[in-house]
Amino acid sequence: MYGEVEDNTGGDSNADFRFELGYTVSGQKIEQTKNGQMIMDSEYERITLIKLPLEVGNTWTESVVDSDGKNVKVKGTITSIDEEEQDIYTVKYEQYGTKYYEIRKIQKGVGVISFEKVLFYDGDQFQVQYDLLSINRETTLVTRNSDEQMESVAKNSDPFGEATLIELDTIPKTDEGTIPDDTVKTALTTLINEFNGAWTLFANDQNMDILEYVTDDGEANDIIHRFPAGTMVLTFELIDVGEIRVDGDRANIYVHEIIKKVTDDKTEMLEYFWLYETRCIEGKWYIHSYVNQ
Helix, strand or coil: CEEECCCCCCCCCCCCCEEEEEEEECCCEEEEEEECCCCCCCCECEEEEEECCCCCCCEEEEEEEECCCCEEEEEEEEEEEEHHHCCEEEEEEEECCCCCEEEEEEECCCEEEEEEEEEEECCEEEEEEEEECCCCCCCCEEEECCHHHCCCCCCCCCCCCCCEEECHHHCCCCCCCECCCHHHHHHHHHHHHHHHHHHHHHHHHCCHHHHHHECCCCHHHHHHHHCCCCCCEEEEEEEEEEEEEEECCEEEEEEEEEEEEECCCCEEEEEEEEEEEEEEECCEEEEEEEEEC
16 A cells, blocks of 8 residues: 655655555455555554464464564554444554553454554653544544543633544644735734743743734633633644645634643643634734634
8 A cells, every 4th residue: 555644844844744554464364564654553563463262362473574664562452342332452562671561453354454653752751542433434533642631621712621542644624714824824824923932931931922823702812811821831833834724814724733731740842733823914824813723
């Protein structure tokens, strides 16, 4: 299977966005091969997805090559079989000597319908998971952080509450609006980056310059006035502006963000896929609202 990850840098990146996934079925096992530096999938170039006998507790060990080109050992285990849900096999893959793991759900007659792995940032770790929600020509994938690492507060109104995330390439796109010209695209991209820079100063130090980037009557303004600024330290690890659609004096912007949040008792890595709704007022763009997709 061949494909290409969407380049959300507008062509500024020199990375190779192409990828290739291959599957080999033998009499005893199914193997996956991966080639591509930008695809968020397994850390291994080749791995056994599942192996006979198909029963809970079946375990195998193999030597694989990781993303750094090193030979490592991985143990695969069939941890559960859900026969009531059309023969779904859950398999966990654990790398010896590390905390890294992957988990897949494999459905008979379909293939991999769920993938989870652990990511590491600055000594912290969090989980990312992709799920196949429907089986048709336009597959939808959803990714979410583990419940243990997300706070369940005011979803879709508190920008640092519990997040349900959608992979950027598969965010539901609208046919409404048009792709902006370079001037508008630059203005909107700059707005997002400057707003998030101002948000850091606001959240960390209660700096109210953040209000310069939002409309007076929008949900974004309300979020700012409800947010418990000064109770945490935030650092943006990633701000990746995706598709932008403009319709007159309004624009929708899809943005992938990873934020490091530090409070007195814990450190968290939070990942979001936002839909920003913006307004153009007297020639200047402002953020009106934003929600988790």
